[in-house]
Amino acid sequence: MDDLLREFVTETNESLDVVDVELVRFEQDPNNAKILDNIFRLVHTIKGTCGFLGLPRLEALAHAAETLMGKFRDGAPASTEAVTLILATIDRIKTILESLEREQREPEGGDTDLISSLERMVERVGSAGTHAESQHTVGTLVSQVLERPLRPDENSLDDLERAFRETLADAPVIKPKSAPAPADGAARDDEAAKGANQSIRVTVGTLEQLMTMVSELVLTRNQLLEIVRRHEESEFKTPLQRLSNVTAELQEGVMKTRMQPIGNAWQKLPRVVRDLSNELGKKIELEMQGAETELDRQVLDLIKDPLTHMVRNSADHGLETPEQRRAAGKPEHGQIRLSAYHEGGYIIIQVADDGRGLDTNRIKAKAVAQGLVSEIDAEKLTESQIHKFIFAPGFSTASEVTNVSGRGVGMDVVRNNIDQIGGTIDVKSVAGAGLGFTIKIPLTLAIVAALIVEAAGHRFAIPQLSVVELVRARSGGEHRIERIKDTKVLRLRDKLLPLVGLSHLLGLDKDVGDIDGSFIVVTQVGSQTFGIVVDGVFHTEEIVVKPMSSKLRHIAMFSGNTILGDGAVIMIIDPNGVAQAFGNAVGSQLAASDAAEGGRHADVDEASTSLLVFRAGSTQPKAVPLSLITRLEEIDAQKIELSNGRHMVQYRGHLMPLVSMSEDVRVKGEGSQSLLVFSDGSRSMALIVDEIIDIVEDNLDIQVGSDNPGVLGSAIVRGHATEIIDVGHFLPLAFEDWFRRKEQPVRDRTRTVLLVDDSPFFLNMLTPVLQAAGYQVTAVGSAQEALALLGNGHVFDVAITDIEMPDMDGFQFAEAVRSDPRTTELPIIALSSVISAEAIDRGRRVGFHDYVAKFDRQGLIAALKEQTDVGRAA
C-alpha cells in the first residue's frame, strides 16, 4: 500500500502542475475545448483514484472542482474569480498531498469553506450560463469522458490507474461515489496496455550507481586500450574496439537518463505570472521557448528557484502598469520571455521583459552609498558596468533598498546560486525598453571540461569555465614574468596580471626555481583576473566530478576530485578558493597592480600609497609612487648601447634613453640590468637602478626636504628612511622636450592650471605630470597664495586643489573662489586621498567640478581635459 500511495502522490503532484499551467492557459483562451478537456480529465482521474485509496477529503475537493469545471464545459464563461477558486482548490489538494506523503494519511480538518464556495460558484455560473440543467451535468460529463480518446502523453496516468485496478482486490474497497469510474478504466484497457511500458520511474540513487559503474567501465576500457596499444598485433584489437564503442554509447546513454527538459523547471511559472498579474493589476504575457532543452536534473533543481525569482522580479518591478505602458507608447500587455538553448557544453537561459529596464542612476547612487565604488570611479563606469552592481553581495538585501533601487531584489542570491553550479549570469538593460538576463550554466555538474595541469610533479584539473586563456612565459618574449621581490606579475597586453604559483599556493614547494618557460593559466573569477603559474599543461579532458572526502572538504583550494582516464585520482582546483587565497597571500600585489592600472581602487586604503622601493647608487633605499611607473624591466646589460654619449636600449621598436639617477649608479657591463620605465604616449625613458627591492603600501609623508636635485626628500617607508625620487627631474634628462612636445597639437593657446597643495612633494610630482599633458602649471603651496594670485587678476583655465591643507582647506578655498564674481566660473578639481561620501557631498555644495584620488594620474588628466574643454566650448 505504501508504494501505491507514494506513487499516487508523485503522479498526482505532476498532474496538478499540469492543471496549474493548463488552467492559466484556459483562462486566456476560454473557448479552447481541448485544454478544458485535458484539465477535466486530470482532475477526474485524481478524484477517481482518491476514491479507490480511501481519501475522502481529496475526493470531495476534486469532485467540487470537477463540478465547477463541468459548467465551463457546458459553455459557462470562465471568470477570473472562478479560475482563482479552482486554483485555490488545487493548492489545498497539494497541501493535503504533502502531509499525506509525510504521515501516510490525510490530515485532520475539513474543506467545507472551499467546497461551499465552489458550490456557490457552480450555482452562480449555472444560472448565469446556458440553459443546461445543472442536475444532469455531472452524469453527462462522465459519459463524455468515457468516449474520449487518450492522448499519447497521458500514458503514465493510465498506468497508475491500471495499477489501482490490479490491486483493487486486496485494497480496502470503498465504493466509488462516481460509479462510472471502474468502467471508465476498463474502457481504456487497450490504450493503457499499449503505452504502459514507455516510461518507468527509477530512483536517482539507482542512476547514480549506474553512472559510477559506467565510469569504472570506461576506466577499465582505457586501461585495456593502453595495454593493447603496446602489443602491435593483438587478436584483442577488434573485440576491444567494439567494447570501446559500446562503452562510449553506454556512457552516453546513462548520461541521458539524468537529463530532463528545462520545461520542468518552468512549469510553475505561468501560474506565478498569472497570480502576480492579478495581484498587481498588470497585463502580462509569458512566452516560453525551448522548454524541451535538456539538462542534468541536479542542475535543473538548482536553477529552478533563481528562475522563478527572476520572472517574479520582471513581473513585479520590471513591467509597468497598463496605464504607464500606454503612456510610454507600448502595448498594454507586458511580455516576459523565457528561452533556453544549447551552446557548446552549456545551456543558455534567457529571461527578458519589455518593461522599464534598470534605473541606472539609482543603482549608481546606491552603489556609492554602500561604498561599493567611489563616486569618481562610478562616473567612469559604463552603464552596463553599473548594472552589474545588482549582483553585488548584499546590494539589495536591506528591505529599504527594495523601494529605492526598484529592481534587483535578491539578485545577489540568484547570482550565488548560479555561481555554485559553475555558471555565469549577465544583465543587459535598455532604459524604457526592457531588461534581459542571460544565464550560462554547464549541462551537467557531474561532468565538466577541465584543463589538466602539472605543478611540482602533481597533476590537477582546473575547470575550463573559469579559464580565460593560456600564456607561455618566456624571457625576452612578449609575455614575461616580472618579479618584485616575492611577488610576481605578468605583463599581458599592457596590463600587469598578478600571478600565483600553484605549487606555492598548495604548499608543494617554497616557490623557488625558474618560472621561465612555465605556463600561466589566466583565470577569471567574478571581476578578478589572475594568473595561476603551473609547470605544464597536458590537455583538456571531460572529467567526472566526485565530491571530496569529508576529511578534506575544508581545503578551499579544491572543489572536488576525479578519476582520470589512466585511473589516477587528481584534485580539481576551485578557482574561487584560489581567488580568496589571492586576497590573503598576495593582496598587496593586487593592490599594487590595481594602482598601476589607473587606481580604480585608489580609495581602498585612503592614507597609504603604493611605493616601489629600490636601490640605486647608495645603500639607502629609494622609492617612487608605483602609479608613476609604467613598467619594470629587466634587460640584458649587453643590449645597452652607447649612442651620442648616452645610454640607449632598443625597446619595442624604439630607442629608449636610459638615465642614471646619479654618478654613482653605473650601467652594468654584463648580467641583467633593472630599469624603471616611464612612458608617455609613444615615448619611454628608463631610470637605471641597481636593484628593485619591493612594493610596499605605506604612508607617504615626506619629513625632511632635500636640496639634492632628483630627490624630493626623505620619508619613513617600512621603518627605513627612504629617499623619495622626483621623477619630474629625470624626465627632461632623457628628452629635453619631454614637457614641451605635447603642446605641438594645434591649440590656440596653452591651457593654464593653478595647482594648490601644501605638500611640496605633490607639487613637484604633479607639476611635471601636468606639464607633460600640455598644461602650463602655476604651483602654489597654500590656498591663500592661490587666492592672492586670483585676486591680482591672474586668469587660469582650471584650478586643482588639495583638500587637506592647514589654515585654509580646499573647501574654504572653493567657497572663496565662488564668492568672487571674477572667478565664480573657474572650474575646480579637488584632489584628495580621503574620499568619503560626506566629503563628496560637501565638495558638491561648495562647487567642486570633479573629485580625483591623489594618485590617480590618468583620472586627473581626464578630469582636466573635460573641464578645460568645457571651458573652451563655453
Next chain:
Amino acid sequence: MSETADHNLREYVTALIGGQLFGLPILRVQDVFAPERLTRVPLAPPEIAGVLNLRGRIVTLIDMRRRLGLGQRENESPAMAVGVESRGESYGLLIDSVGEVLKLDHMACEPNPSNLDPRLASVSTGIYRLDGQLLMVLDVDRVLDIAVKAAAA
C-alpha cells in the same frame, strides 16, 4: 579463554603498525588491499596519506602511523591498507602489514592502562593479552573522528 560461549567471541583482523599489534573489528572491515597510485593531497591534515582509486571509488587513505603517533615508516616495504566505510565514504587505513583473523573472548578484554599514550588511548577500546604480545582494539569511528578535528583546526 578455552571454554567460552560463542556469543562472547569477537572477531578481529589484526594489523601491525609500527611494531604494535592492533585489532580491527571484522564487521567494520570491508577489504584489505595494497594501495597503488596514491595521490597526495596538498594542504591535507598530516594524517591523510592521500587518495586513490579503488575500483572506481575514491578512497581516502589514513596514515595510521601518523594517526597513532608511531613514527614514520622507514623501510619502503609495500604497505597494506584496510578498507573501512564510514557515513557512506570509503577509507583505507594504511598499516605496515596485515595478520590473521583472531576470535577473542570479549570478557578477556581489559581496559586501557591509565598511563597509555593519550593518543592511543583515545582510539582504543581495550587490550587483549595474547601469547607474547598485546593486542590493542581499535575503534574505527574514533580513528576517523580525530581526522575531522584535525581538519577543522
